[in-house]
Amino acid sequence: MSKLIGSIREAIEACGLKDGMTISFHHHMRNGDYVLNMVLDEIAKMGIKNITVNASSVFDTHAPIIDHIKNGVVTGLECNYMGAKVGKAISEGVMENPVIFRSHGGRPSDMEKGTSHIDVAFVAAPTADNRGNMTGKYGKSACGSMGYAFADAYNADKVVCITDNLVEYPVVGFSIPEVYVDHVVVVDKIGEPSGIVSGTTKITKDPVGLKMAQYAAKVVKASGLLKDGFSFQTGAGGATLAAAKYIKEMMLEDNIKGSFGMGGITKYMVEMLNEGCFKALIDVQCFDLDAVESIKNNPNHMEVSASQYAGVNGSAVNSLDVVLLGATQVDLDFNVNVHTDSNGYIMGGSGGHADTAAGSKLAIIIAPLVRARLPLIVDRVTCITTPGHTVDVVVTQRGIAVNPNRPELKEKLVKAGLPVVEIDELKAIAEKITGVPKPIKLDESKVVAKVLYRDGTVIDTIKKVVTE
Amino acid sequence: MSKLIGSIREAIEACGLKDGMTISFHHHMRNGDYVLNMVLDEIAKMGIKNITVNASSVFDTHAPIIDHIKNGVVTGLECNYMGAKVGKAISEGVMENPVIFRSHGGRPSDMEKGTSHIDVAFVAAPTADNRGNMTGKYGKSACGSMGYAFADAYNADKVVCITDNLVEYPVVGFSIPEVYVDHVVVVDKIGEPSGIVSGTTKITKDPVGLKMAQYAAKVVKASGLLKDGFSFQTGAGGATLAAAKYIKEMMLEDNIKGSFGMGGITKYMVEMLNEGCFKALIDVQCFDLDAVESIKNNPNHMEVSASQYAGVNGSAVNSLDVVLLGATQVDLDFNVNVHTDSNGYIMGGSGGHADTAAGSKLAIIIAPLVRARLPLIVDRVTCITTPGHTVDVVVTQRGIAVNPNRPELKEKLVKAGLPVVEIDELKAIAEKITGVPKPIKLDESKVVAKVLYRDGTVIDTIKKVVTE
Numbered sequence: 008m009s010k011l012i013g014s015i016r017e018a019i020e021a022c023g024l025k026d027g028m029t030i031s032f033h034h035h036m037r038n039g040d041y042v043l044n045m046v047l048d049e050i051a052k053m054g055i056k057n058i059t060v061n062a063s064s065v066f067d068t069h070a071p072i073i074d075h076i077k078n079g080v081v082t083g084l085e086c087n088y089m090g091a092k093v094g095k096a097i098s099e100g101v102m103e104n105p106v107i108f109r110s111h112g113g114r115p116s117d118m119e120k121g122t123s124h125i126d127v128a129f130v131a132a133p134t135a136d137n138r139g140n141m142t143g144k145y146g147k148s149a150c151g152s153m154g155y156a157f158a159d160a161y162n163a164d165k166v167v168c169i170t171d172n173l174v175e176y177p178v179v180g181f182s183i184p185e186v187y188v189d190h191v192v193v194v195d196k197i198g199e200p201s202g203i204v205s206g207t208t209k210i211t212k213d214p215v216g217l218k219m220a221q222y223a224a225k226v227v228k229a230s231g232l233l234k235d236g237f238s239f240q241t242g243a244g245g246a247t248l249a250a251a252k253y254i255k256e257m258m259l260e261d262n263i264k265g266s267f268g269m270g271g272i273t274k275y276m277v278e279m280l281n282e283g284c285f286k287a288l289i290d291v292q293c294f295d296l297d298a299v300e301s302i303k304n305n306p307n308h309m310e311v312s313a314s315q316y317a318g319v320n321g322s323a324v325n326s327l328d329v330v331l332l333g334a335t336q337v338d339l340d341f342n343v344n345v346h347t348d349s350n351g352y353i354m355g356g357s358g359g360h361a362d363t364a365a366g367s368k369l370a371i372i373i374a375p376l377v378r379a380r381l382p383l384i385v386d387r388v389t390c391i392t393t394p395g396h397t398v399d400v401v402v403t404q405r406g407i408a409v410n411p412n413r414p415e416l417k418e419k420l421v422k423a424g425l426p427v428v429e430i431d432e433l434k435a436i437a438e439k440i441t442g443v444p445k446p447i448k449l450d451e452s453k454v455v456a457k458v459l460y461r462d463g464t465v466i467d468t469i470k471k472v473v474t475e
Numbered sequence: 476m477s478k479l480i481g482s483i484r485e486a487i488e489a490c491g492l493k494d495g496m497t498i499s500f501h502h503h504m505r506n507g508d509y510v511l512n513m514v515l516d517e518i519a520k521m522g523i524k525n526i527t528v529n530a531s532s533v534f535d536t537h538a539p540i541i542d543h544i545k546n547g548v549v550t551g552l553e554c555n556y557m558g559a560k561v562g563k564a565i566s567e568g569v570m571e572n573p574v575i576f577r578s579h580g581g582r583p584s585d586m587e588k589g590t591s592h593i594d595v596a597f598v599a600a601p602t603a604d605n606r607g608n609m610t611g612k613y614g615k616s617a618c619g620s621m622g623y624a625f626a627d628a629y630n631a632d633k634v635v636c637i638t639d640n641l642v643e644y645p646v647v648g649f650s651i652p653e654v655y656v657d658h659v660v661v662v663d664k665i666g667e668p669s670g671i672v673s674g675t676t677k678i679t680k681d682p683v684g685l686k687m688a689q690y691a692a693k694v695v696k697a698s699g700l701l702k703d704g705f706s707f708q709t710g711a712g713g714a715t716l717a718a719a720k721y722i723k724e725m726m727l728e729d730n731i732k733g734s735f736g737m738g739g740i741t742k743y744m745v746e747m748l749n750e751g752c753f754k755a756l757i758d759v760q761c762f763d764l765d766a767v768e769s770i771k772n773n774p775n776h777m778e779v780s781a782s783q784y785a786g787v788n789g790s791a792v793n794s795l796d797v798v799l800l801g802a803t804q805v806d807l808d809f810n811v812n813v814h815t816d817s818n819g820y821i822m823g824g825s826g827g828h829a830d831t832a833a834g835s836k837l838a839i840i841i842a843p844l845v846r847a848r849l850p851l852i853v854d855r856v857t858c859i860t861t862p863g864h865t866v867d868v869v870v871t872q873r874g875i876a877v878n879p880n881r882p883e884l885k886e887k888l889v890k891a892g893l894p895v896v897e898i899d900e901l902k903a904i905a906e907k908i909t910g911v912p913k914p915i916k917l918d919e920s921k922v923v924a925k926v927l928y929r930d931g932t933v934i935d936t937i938k939k940v941v942t943e
Contacts, residue, residue: 008793138794175704176794177735179755179775184783186790236643267645287647306774307647315652322654325476326606326644 022165028126033156034064039202042131059083063155094353106456112317112362113461115158128163135170139188140181146172151293157312211245220249229423237265291316317362324366341395344388364397376403382437490633496594501624502532507670510599527551531623562821574924580785580830581929583626596631603638607656608649614640619761625780679713688717697891705733759784785830792834809863812856832865844871850905
């Protein structure tokens with residue numbers, strides 16, 4: 008009755024993987040993940056071609072995929088986020104078919120609707136038993152929540168569990184139960200847990216960042232949402248984490264008992280839980296090892312699937328009061344870009360950006376007005392990640408713009424003495440510093456990526472960068 | 476974003492329930508459940524007819540369904556277990572269409588395969604929030620595991636959560652997440668928790684029962700399975716619980732570290748967990764309030780869905796070493812009946828009987844050789860609940876019969892000095908005491924129930940009882 012199989016190769020064979028099929032991966036090991044590369048290398052060795060890879064996110068550590076693309080092993084790529092290394096290659100046109108970008112909620116929802124079909128899911132499991140029960144909470148490669156992997160396990164035709172910590176049946180506190188698993192492979196290492204902490208997950212010390220954070224915290228307070236039952240999500244950026252710190256201080260001072268903190272979880276959110284700011288954490292992904300430790304030990308720190316976090320058919324994002332989000336560009340219609348940098352190169356993706364903006368009562372963008380001598384505010388973002396009608400406030404160090412569709416909110420912020428300005432004023436201030444930037448050159452005839460909104464419709468496309 | 480709706484009636488309307496549809500219920504409140512009756516009363520008042528009820532089990536408390544059958548509100552009934560009150564009415568032919576019996580594993584598997592379609596699931600939830608996250612672990616009507624309700628929530632077109640303990644979002648430690656729920660109704664009471672303890676859930680003091688229990692424990696020991704990693708399920712019958720007690724004593728004496736205990740969980744299994752006999756409990760249903768308390772507080776006491784417990788496509792039953800089961804009849808081919816009493820009246824059902832017998836390495840039937848002056852062993856059981864080829868041993872107070880398909884096991888039991896006899900000898904001993912029973916009169920032309928095996932095929936039918 009054991010589902011153990013000798014190697015990744017044998018699992019690939021047993022699943023009947025063939026040219027043209029789609030395989031999937033989750034990204035909880037983040038930049039420490041070994042599994043995607045291991046599986047693709049094996050597939051390449053077996054001579055299988057024309058594979059579509061649907062990975063919830065692609066990090067720099069996955070750069071070997073570029074060679075597999077060049078060799079025709081991988082001809083399709085779908086993800087919710089893409090790091091700059093692979094992003095550069097895609098932006099320069101390495102792949103013929105456009106990348107498909109989704110949001111963290113759109114990905115599981117598209118699988119559930121059947122508009123995204125997975126032939127074989129390869130699930131990296133920090134702990135598993137020989138029947139395929141898995142958890143991310145234990146093991147030498149513990150990653151905490153396995154939220155993004157649920158949809159893969161539930162919906163793929165075949166599911167391979169790849170673990171480096173096989174324990175006796177049954178895994179206590181399993182996340183994904185055996186009923187969804189076809190094969191279990193034991194490998195030496197599924198990844199490097201230190202790589203889980205990738206990107207900024209520390210509070211900024213930069214005075215500009217701190218100023219923006221203070222503004223953002225004051226916006227939250229002025230909105231009237233900061234009261235008992237308050238729910239909150241923040242990303243792992245330095246300024247948003249600083250804002251979280253200010254919000255925490257206000258909550259403790261006024262003895263506000265919030266309901267939940269959500270998202271990719273950092274130690275700052277764990278501290279808020281432990282200090283009584285929240286009743287619970289809703290955790291789809293752990294951003295650091297403090298979060299991994301907490302989800303293991305604290306039953307109020309709850310693992311949820313991506314579908315439960317941000318899916319289209321009613322999910323936790325719809326109960327969210329406030330989300331703090333970043334941006335590389337914001338335009339005059341409040342559309343936000345987190346897919347490309349100011350030169351048009353892919354270096355990110357929605358993740359939960361579009362989902363939380365749509366679901367929350369108050370979506371706040373925090374970003375410095377000028378970055379790398381380029382203005383944050385532009386006439387039209389290079390790529391729409393999150394549509395402007397779901398974005399409420401843009402906070403910069405030089406002023407705060409409120410979406411005209413929220414006049415009552417604008418009034419509150421003005422009343423609170425916050426430096427509210429129009430978005431085109433912010434643009435003018437920035438351009439005074441930087442000058443009007445030259446338009447970036449893109450090859451309009453070549454789409455390198457399509458961005459799907461959370462409902463599955465195409466919200467924008469990303470064009471090939473013109474290299475000199 | 477709240478899913479709260481004012482009443483059961485409004486929920487029924489919102490779900491678009493119409494004549495001819497199928498509704499479902501779970502049975503964790505057991506004989507204390509109010510929800511099935513409340514919903515059917517409302518449906519009757521609304522004038523809806525021709526409803527099929529798929530309830531994981533039907534208890535005596537659900538006797539009002541008989542009137543709804545007579546009135547044409549309910550014209551189909553599907554369940555895994557049926558108490559004697561409703562069983563009597565069905566056996567006497569109250570309903571035109573035959574009842575469909577499934578096993579606890581077959582029911583969710585049939586839903587997953589699409590061979591059992593649920594239009595609207597009504598899920599009794601001891602605790603829920605306004606978005607439909609639910610748990611059975613807390614609340615005045617806490618029932619512990621909600622294992623049987625998962626399939627209903629996952630597979631029904633519409634899902635109504637009915638709770639008597641609405642808490643602030645989000646429910647901590649939810650069992651069924653909001654993504655599966657359409658409406659939430661708050662009622663005064665979903666049931667009477669004291670009714671959860673229904674049927675025998677105490678160790679027998681009867682000397683015959685104790686003798687059988689000792690034999691059964693010795694069979695387990697002689698089988699060679701009682702060693703580190705041992706896994707075990709027992710029902711809630713007095714003799715099987717006594718056997719569990721003896722097995723526990725042997726495990727403690729020999730310092731055997733088992734892997735898991737499973738099933739409907741009683742305080743005896745909880746004690747085995749707490750005393751280190753098992754690493755974990757796999758709990759699809761709590762049989763008493765001690766189990767409810769344990770599953771709330773002990774992370775090693777794990778809730779599982781019925782699919783995970785006993786589903787056809789690989790589930791925990793396949794990892795089970797030993798199961799102790801009861802019987803009303805056993806025949807010369809080792810087929811077991813737990814659906815009808817010796818007079819042919821329905822008073823039970825498979826529950827997990829057929830599933831665990833099929834999955835386990837050693838399925839032991841424990842039953843007294845004579846009951847109500849009728850012999851246990853018959854030529855052909857009135858109804859095959861569990862096919863003989865999956866049953867290994869029959870333990871009675873007068874001897875132990877081993878299935879001829881297990882000669883190596885027979886040899887071990889003989890070597891251990893156990894009173895091994897042939898099954899036809901057991902029959903002869905019984906008939907010496909009782910005489911050869913008169914065949915019961917059944918109306919062969921009228922099928923009152925079809926029994927589906929766990930794979931969905933019809934394994935037997937139950938005929939109408941002839942009343943004088």
